[in-house]
Amino acid sequence: MKTVKLAYGKSSLEVAVPDQAVVIEPRHLTAMPDEKAAVLAALRQPIGTAPLKELVKSDQTVVIVISDITRPTPNHKLVPWLLEELAHVPQKNITIINGLGSHRANTKEELVQMLGREVVDTIRVINHDAFSKEQLIKVGTNIHGSNVFFHKEYVKADFKIVTGFIEPHFFAGFSGGPKGICPGIAGIETILDFHNAKMIGHPLSTWGIIEGNILQGAATENCLMAKPDFMLNVTLNGDKGITGVFAGDVIEAHRQGCSFVKDHAMYEVDAPFDIVITTNSGYPLDQNLYQTVKGMSAAAQIVKQDGAIIAVSECSDGLPDHGNYAKILRMRETPEELLEMINDEKFSMFDQWEAQVQAIIQLKADCYLYSSLEEETVRQAKLKPVKDVESTLNQLMNAHGDNVRIAVLPLGPLTIPYVK
Numbered sequence: 515m516k517t518v519k520l521a522y523g524k525s526s527l528e529v530a531v532p533d534q535a536v537v538i539e540p541r542h543l544t545a546m547p548d549e550k551a552a553v554l555a556a557l558r559q560p561i562g563t564a565p566l567k568e569l570v571k572s573d574q575t576v577v578i579v580i581s582d583i584t585r586p587t588p589n590h591k592l593v594p595w596l597l598e599e600l601a602h603v604p605q606k607n608i609t610i611i612n613g614l615g616s617h618r619a620n621t622k623e624e625l626v627q628m629l630g631r632e633v634v635d636t637i638r639v640i641n642h643d644a645f646s647k648e649q650l651i652k653v654g655t656n657i658h659g660s661n662v663f664f665h666k667e668y669v670k671a672d673f674k675i676v677t678g679f680i681e682p683h684f685f686a687g688f689s690g691g692p693k694g695i696c697p698g699i700a701g702i703e704t705i706l707d708f709h710n711a712k713m714i715g716h717p718l719s720t721w722g723i724i725e726g727n728i729l730q731g732a733a734t735e736n737c738l739m740a741k742p743d744f745m746l747n748v749t750l751n752g753d754k755g756i757t758g759v760f761a762g763d764v765i766e767a768h769r770q771g772c773s774f775v776k777d778h779a780m781y782e783v784d785a786p787f788d789i790v791i792t793t794n795s796g797y798p799l800d801q802n803l804y805q806t807v808k809g810m811s812a813a814a815q816i817v818k819q820d821g822a823i824i825a826v827s828e829c830s831d832g833l834p835d836h837g838n839y840a841k842i843l844r845m846r847e848t849p850e851e852l853l854e855m856i857n858d859e860k861f862s863m864f865d866q867w868e869a870q871v872q873a874i875i876q877l878k879a880d881c882y883l884y885s886s887l888e889e890e891t892v893r894q895a896k897l898k899p900v901k902d903v904e905s906t907l908n909q910l911m912n913a914h915g916d917n918v919r920i921a922v923l924p925l926g927p928l929t930i931p932y933v934k
Contacts, residue, residue, distance in 0.1 A: 521796030545755025560762030613698025663701030691768025
């Protein structure tokens with residue numbers, strides 16, 4: 515047996531697995547020795563645009579869009595460094611919009627955690643509210659016939675900046691880039707259309723794919739209706755250290771970042787596995803079960819039909835209680851019935867996309883969850899609660915018999931495996 519350390523909350527969980535278990539982790543890249551210098555260099559020598567300082571005039575209004583607390587984007591580093599480069603712009607001209615999509619608003623304490631006390635105390639920071647018509651303005655209609663609404667202050671700003679980090683994404687191919695705007699600061703109508711059952715269920719709406727991915731295509735088309743004037747995205751290692759900086763044009767720089775990530779975060783295996791143990795990369799990504807579906811989806815890429823997935827995710831913020839995810843899961847008895855309901859064109863509820871992906875995974879494999887949630891809560895979410903990971907693993911190994919194949923994703927969706 516060998517011991518594997520699984521990311522769990524703000525710490526980790528050590529689990530003994532058989533020696534033959536395949537442990538799949540990101541190819542570790544050392545964090546840049548001087549992260550600030552690397553970011554400033556990227557702002558001054560960007561991809562596809564002039565340097566940031568040259569682009570922004572001192573009398574312009576500036577909006578900086580950031581990702582919310584469910585993402586590990588190092589906003590506490592990036593935003594202060596951006597503000598240093600924008601020192602010629604009066605602070606009263608700058609607004610930071612927390613790109614929540616349809617997630618809950620972050621508290622002031624959480625914003626301080628994300629951005630640092632000095633930024634929160636000196637710069638105006640607002641939470642995007644996808645449900646507030648007063649906050650939104652229509653910017654166009656896309657090729658799918660969807661009305662596109664974005665945050666009004668972002669659209670009307672003289673200069674627009676979007677930040678974020680790039681990792682493989684379970685239906686958009688990769689995070690970052692255009693997704694910082696859509697769904698980040700989109701209206702709920704746009705988010706619902708962007709995540710509809712047809713989009714999510716498309717075979718190319720999956721990990722690591724850009725070309726032909728209709729969901730990434732919609733994010734891009736929508737974003738360009740009110741295009742950011744500048745993008746700052748980074749890539750991260752398992753320790754959340756910055757390994758790459760991609761700044762400049764929101765499309766060109768993002769695509770270069772995606773290529774970089776694909777080279778380091780995709781992992782080929784020869785054949786599927788009977789059992790896959792996964793995480794959701796620890797805090798902040800494993801704060802709730804809604805986000806944990808990503809880690810389950812990563813495991814589903816390499817699990818056998820009728821295999822088993824054990825997800826290890828703290829879920830300190832519950833399912834969560836806000837939003838419709840938990841409500842949708844309780845609307846039908848089985849994953850099959852859930853999918854039938856969601857695929858009905860008459861059905862439309864925000865958060866349905868996460869329930870849809872979870873149901874698709876459950877049609878392939880039995881799904882178990884080790885978390886801080888009550889057992890009954892886990893069962894209501896259609897999953898099997900786990901008290902002890904090693905005991906559950908041993909039971910599954912006995913059930914699958916000799917020559918059982920086991921894989922472990924200690925950092926969950928930071929590495930996306932795929933079958934050769």
